[in-house]
Amino acid sequence: MASLRRGSLRSVQATSDGLQSQVDVLLKKIKQTDKRDEVYEGCIQLKKSVDETLDILHKLKKANELTNVSNYDQRKRSEERRLTGMSELLRELARRLAKERTKQKMDDIDKNTKSQAAATKQENTEDTVDVDDDEDEDEDDDGDDEDEEESDEEEDTANLFIAISDFEAQEEHDLSFKKSEILTILNEKPDGWWLGENAQGIQGLVPKTYLQVYKKYNQGTPNVADAVEDEEEEEEEEEEDDAEDAEDEEEESEPQNVKIKGSKAQSKKTQSQRIAVKKVVSELNATDVLMTMGAIPEGFRASTLAQLLAEGNEFHMSYYLQPTLTQSKLSFKDLHWDQVHGGVRPRKTHLTHMFTLWSCRMIPLPGPAVQVLSRHVRFCLFDGQRVLSNIHTIRATWQPKNPKTWTFSPRVTGILPSLLDGDCFVRSNSQSSGIGILFELGLTYIRNVTGHQGELSCGWAFLQLFTVNGDAVPHRTYEIVLNGGTPYEKGLEVDPTLSKRASLFQQMMVSRKQPKLLVKLQLPTTQMRTILNLLPDTLVGPKCYIQLLAFYRQLLADVLLKDRINMQSADLICNPVLATFPELLEQTDIFDALRSAWSEKEITLTRSVKRDQEFMKHSFVQVYHDSVYPLLRSITLPANKWADEEVEISRWKNIANFLQQSQERNGSLYGLLSPEHAYHAFDISEISYDFLGMTRKTVAVD
Structure with missing residues (x-):
């Protein structure tokens, strides 16, 4: 710290760069179990250096600068945010590592205690009669029973959640509940709708965003008032831990088979997954790290739609293109033969639209700590709670001199690559009044220091396709302001600093600087609608795919409906x-x-x-x-x-x-x-x- 010249902002910036490099080195070492103690000591020392640099920064004044520095106040605030972020990151990291070390020490003490007790017991056993042996065995059995009961209690609580708000069922299979009601979660599905069960044994789908982990209750039937009181006390004592657990639970949850109530095997599996999630260092979320460092705006999140695409083929076009079986599994629901004209029988749907993605404007940029590999928009049909179709991705183009503006469908010679095609279609038979098109703007990035590659959402927009009266929205160009956070979070800005640092007069002009998406909603032509009616009831994708997808559906109809000699046969088909x-x-x-x-x-x-x-x-x-x-x-x-x-x-x-x-x-x-x-x-x-x-x-x- 002696190299810092008092009154020099540039010296502070140079020191901060060095501290940032040391933080990156610690984050690399953190995955190595044998270096946890070294990392812990490094966190303590490095945090001390960061705090000292922050104190020096606070004392800096523009008048004391040796040379003129443009945008002095803005640069100073930016440097303050960076150092504060590093300090908070190191403090949290040290806290987690200290907690892990304490737990390890307690485990070692317990292990030694049990070993000594076992040795003492063996010595005593050699000097006692058979009757005493029987009594000791009975006592040991009782102790084991108590341990099993405590273990069962812990396993049961792993699936308990408390409602933080009222929820009214919107669909047939949904489960209504009231605030402070305790639910048992039987299956944590990746789409955000979990299978839950209330105290009356009624099961149904519940939104995970309305729930919070419930950890402790008295023996017997849980008391709601006590549960709420316990939760409030727990939040006061461990507010940071609870917030962290909730985040980890949402982001790290994986699709599982439905758990059978009372099944110890499934409970142990859930408990082991929770322990894995809470592993201090190895499970640090990359997005949280970047946000803490100030490398990305506050409204950025891990991409929701990218996560759904990565979890399997459920949201891929290849899945939705296949015919759907009826409930009886004896025929197809959406693939029938046209006896009059031959081929696939056309199917009209509740909504069929075309749209053109024009551009995205004023999209915030990530910091220099990350390199952008791809800018793109993912879209799907959405009703505010669940994804109702496959997810399609459109790659954006941009100019280096104006990276905040994304465009689509550039002029190229020959056939335009479908990945760049902004002309798309949406098709669905859903009767949901809240259905619309969800657009999520995404970045594929690689972190310069660690080489970590990931997906970020830098905002989302929702285009409602029906009015509150049930009428279709007009076909025109829409300019939609982007929201920050995930599609399940409301009222967040992509970059809150725009409105925070604006004066009263400037706030009137802030709307011009807000990130926006321009999309033109169109009605398909008669010829295009005829081809679209050959496709499945629910499908979204680029316009350039439509003809070839229709050929595939025609071939499916020929093979599955016309040429099969025995309609009950399920043999493999050579095609x-x-x-x-x-x-x-x-x-x-x-x-x-x-x-x-x-x-x-x-x-x-x-x-x-x-x-x-x-x-x-x-x-x-x-x-x-x-x-x-x-x-x-x-x-x-x-x-x-x-x-x-x-x-x-x-x-x-x-x-x-x-x-x-x-x-x-x-x-x-x-x-x-x-x-x-x-x-x-x-x-x-x-x-x-x-x-x-x-x-x-x-x-x-x-």
């Missing part, structure tokens, strides 16, 4: 297109290759030929085999990796090279036999369509 098309939807660049190959084929067809549905389906299958089918099994094609520019460029070069060879030699046979290309060993799944395994066995909640 390479049906078997691999869902894989294609997970790799947008290969799907774009199919779009390109089909576009070139269509140019050669006459108008009369295009009216022949059977010929068009046959041509589509031929193009599929000659273009993208071999690419799905290519070893020379690098594995798909999101937001990795080098991988994306390499894949495009390989795909373009293969398509060119196929076109020059009138088919993919040369590419399949050429030594330039290598493929994975043949697997029966490449040609086998298992419709029982692919179909959506449970009807989606609409």
